[in-house]
Amino acid sequence: MASSRGKAWTFGDHINTEAILASGKEENWEAAQKTVLAYYDPEFPLKVQPGDFIVAGRNFGTSSGRPAGEILKAKGIRAIICESAGMIFYRNTWNMALPVLQCPGILAKVKKGDELEVDVEAGTIKILKTGEVLQAEETPWILLEIYRKGGMLGYIKARRHEYETLEQF
Amino acid sequence: MNGTLVEKILAKAAGKNKVNIGEIVIVPVDALFMHSPSYKFKHFEKIGGVKSVWDGERVIVAAGHHLFLPSNQEYADALTFVREGCKRYGIKHLYDMGTGIGHYLMVEKGHVWPGAIAVGSDSHTTAYGCIGCLASPMNFETTEVMLSGKAWFKVPPTILVKLEGIAKRGVSARDVAQYVLSLVGPDGALWQAVEYTGSYLSRLSIQQRMIFSLLTTEMGGMCGLMEPDEKVIAFMEGRSRRPFIPVYRDDKASYIRTIEIDVSDLEPQVAVPPQPSNTKNLTEVVGTKIHQAYIGGCTGGGIDDMRMAAEILRGRKVHPAVRLIIVPGTQAIFTQMLKEGLVEVFAAAGAMITPPYCGPCQMICVGHLGEGETMIGTHPRNLPGRAGTNTKIYLASPYATAAAAVKGEIVDPRMYL
Numbered sequence: 248m249a250s251s252r253g254k255a256w257t258f259g260d261h262i263n264t265e266a267i268l269a270s271g272k273e274e275n276w277e278a279a280q281k282t283v284l285a286y287y288d289p290e291f292p293l294k295v296q297p298g299d300f301i302v303a304g305r306n307f308g309t310s311s312g313r314p315a316g317e318i319l320k321a322k323g324i325r326a327i328i329c330e331s332a333g334m335i336f337y338r339n340t341w342n343m344a345l346p347v348l349q350c351p352g353i354l355a356k357v358k359k360g361d362e363l364e365v366d367v368e369a370g371t372i373k374i375l376k377t378g379e380v381l382q383a384e385e386t387p388w389i390l391l392e393i394y395r396k397g398g399m400l401g402y403i404k405a406r407r408h409e410y411e412t413l414e415q416f
Numbered sequence: 417m418n419g420t421l422v423e424k425i426l427a428k429a430a431g432k433n434k435v436n437i438g439e440i441v442i443v444p445v446d447a448l449f450m451h452s453p454s455y456k457f458k459h460f461e462k463i464g465g466v467k468s469v470w471d472g473e474r475v476i477v478a479a480g481h482h483l484f485l486p487s488n489q490e491y492a493d494a495l496t497f498v499r500e501g502c503k504r505y506g507i508k509h510l511y512d513m514g515t516g517i518g519h520y521l522m523v524e525k526g527h528v529w530p531g532a533i534a535v536g537s538d539s540h541t542t543a544y545g546c547i548g549c550l551a552s553p554m555n556f557e558t559t560e561v562m563l564s565g566k567a568w569f570k571v572p573p574t575i576l577v578k579l580e581g582i583a584k585r586g587v588s589a590r591d592v593a594q595y596v597l598s599l600v601g602p603d604g605a606l607w608q609a610v611e612y613t614g615s616y617l618s619r620l621s622i623q624q625r626m627i628f629s630l631l632t633t634e635m636g637g638m639c640g641l642m643e644p645d646e647k648v649i650a651f652m653e654g655r656s657r658r659p660f661i662p663v664y665r666d667d668k669a670s671y672i673r674t675i676e677i678d679v680s681d682l683e684p685q686v687a688v689p690p691q692p693s694n695t696k697n698l699t700e701v702v703g704t705k706i707h708q709a710y711i712g713g714c715t716g717g718g719i720d721d722m723r724m725a726a727e728i729l730r731g732r733k734v735h736p737a738v739r740l741i742i743v744p745g746t747q748a749i750f751t752q753m754l755k756e757g758l759v760e761v762f763a764a765a766g767a768m769i770t771p772p773y774c775g776p777c778q779m780i781c782v783g784h785l786g787e788g789e790t791m792i793g794t795h796p797r798n799l800p801g802r803a804g805t806n807t808k809i810y811l812a813s814p815y816a817t818a819a820a821a822v823k824g825e826i827v828d829p830r831m832y833l
Contacts, residue, residue: 261602261691265799270778286800306603306636310799312539312555314455334607334638335539339556387440389568399560400462412563414465 250366260304267315297323308336316340344398348383449536451481470565478518516746516772526655530644531663545629545641573672579614598695606636623718687811709821716794717745728818735824743775
């Protein structure tokens with residue numbers, strides 16, 4: 248899959264899922280779009296553009312298992328690159344076909360607004376202002392497979408015959 | 417092999433002699449927990465042609481986890497959708513309004529057992545590790561688990577936490593667990609398992625042990641678990657939905673890190689905003705004024721928690737400027753409170769008691785904080801955004817929470833013991 252370019256929004260360590268998709272807003276999409284990450288950067292919900300990236304510190308998406316990645320996907324975020332990610336958020340978000348690359352050292356090298364070129368399959372992040380290319384940690388093979396099918400729903404549909412619980416069309 | 421508890425459980429489930437750290441294994445799950453499966457049922461509609469879940473006996477829905485009664489029609493309709501979905505897809509276990517918190521119910525009703533593998537859509541699913549079950553949270557992908565009956569895990573390294581000694585009067589399991597959480601930190605167990613052991617732990621009840629397994633998720637852990645002892649085996653008798661063979665760790669199991677704690681000198685602890693792992697000695701925040709106090713939640717709704725709160729509240733009154741909300745974890749816990757006269761103690765003190773559910777932990781049903789308000793509670797989480805904007809949440813033991821409710825500010829609970 249080809250790489251894509253976009254601008255970075257930067258966040259610190261331990262950004263929790265409440266701050267991405269607050270309790271009680273799961274069903275209220277309009278309110279959720281206005282408050283996403285506003286606690287840490289009030290500009291984010293107003294100015295984020297489709298194709299942008301999130302660059303974050305340690306433990307991004309920690310805490311509650313709610314599907315917080317969906318609001319980031321709705322905002323057009325192309326990928327999240329962080330020092331490390333909360334386990335449930337990481338699993339959830341790849342299953343939505345929104346990649347989360349764990350790349351220790353990234354946050355110190357990227358400033359808000361910097362342009363990046365990200366190749367999800369290769370796990371590479373190029374910082375255009377310096378030309379430096381960083382290599383993310385290896386993604387579990389099963390998540391890459393799910394991602395290639397367009398996320399969990401596509402992964403299930405593509406393997407429909409393997410499920411006794413599904414009618415075979 | 418010389419495996420840790422989690423390695424042994426995963427190897428057995430995968431039909432292997434040994435699993436390697438970092439390896440991806442796909443294994444059958446024994447139980448799947450969900451509190452709000454609405455969007456998974458919507459996934460089913462998108463997939464089309466879903467006949468049923470893989471095994472209706474093994475899927476457990478606790479619709480009453482977040483609400484004891486819906487406060488508006490939107491919630492009521494969402495619950496109708498869940499009830500109809502459970503029926504349509506053959507889900508046999510639906511715990512409806514007023515039955516309690518899913519994590520207590522999973523253990524109390526025998527849906528998990530020593531050596532079992534459970535997954536759940538709530539991040540606090542790690543709770544069931546208290547009986548020697550591998551319990552790990554995953555949410556979005558539980559749709560797939562419902563159809564296949566399988567889940568994948570990345571075999572984790574394990575941290576061993578040894579707890580020895582006898583805690584001082586007024587220092588509870590929550591204080592000890594809170595202290596462990598502060599040592600490991602908010603991501604100190606990321607993609608790792610935490611195994612708890614030691615003489616302190618073995619003296620605790622199953623529900624008090626659950627505080628340790630449950631709070632493991634606040635360290636980023638994949639699961640938090642402990643070997644089943646005689647107490648666990650006796651507890652499971654007549655309760656477990658399946659016969660089981662307990663799994664134990666090997667004597668020569670190797671751990672990535674060992675943390676040894678003597679609890680004898682530990683002082684009461686408190687988690688200060690904005691993170692559960694942000695733990696201090698309670699004395700550092702003495703004098704902080706509070707507006708609301710909450711005894712309940714999946715780390716404070718057990719019968720021992722209620723007994724501790726009653727020790728403080730017996731013969732005392734809740735401060736007039738404080739709302740004290742007490743929420744039993746399940747109907748069985750509530751029944752026990754009645755038998756022991758605890759409800760009478762709480763009512764005489766001026767506390768409010770609601771039916772069993774999550775309480776004002778996630779602020780979904782009742783008990784929302786107002787702008788600028790401060791709360792202390794026994795629940796697991798105090799993150800920004802969880803209780804509205806510009807609010808502060810402190811987390812502490814039932815002793816400290818009840819004492820703060822009496823004094824109107826955070827106070828060393830031992831002055832009332």
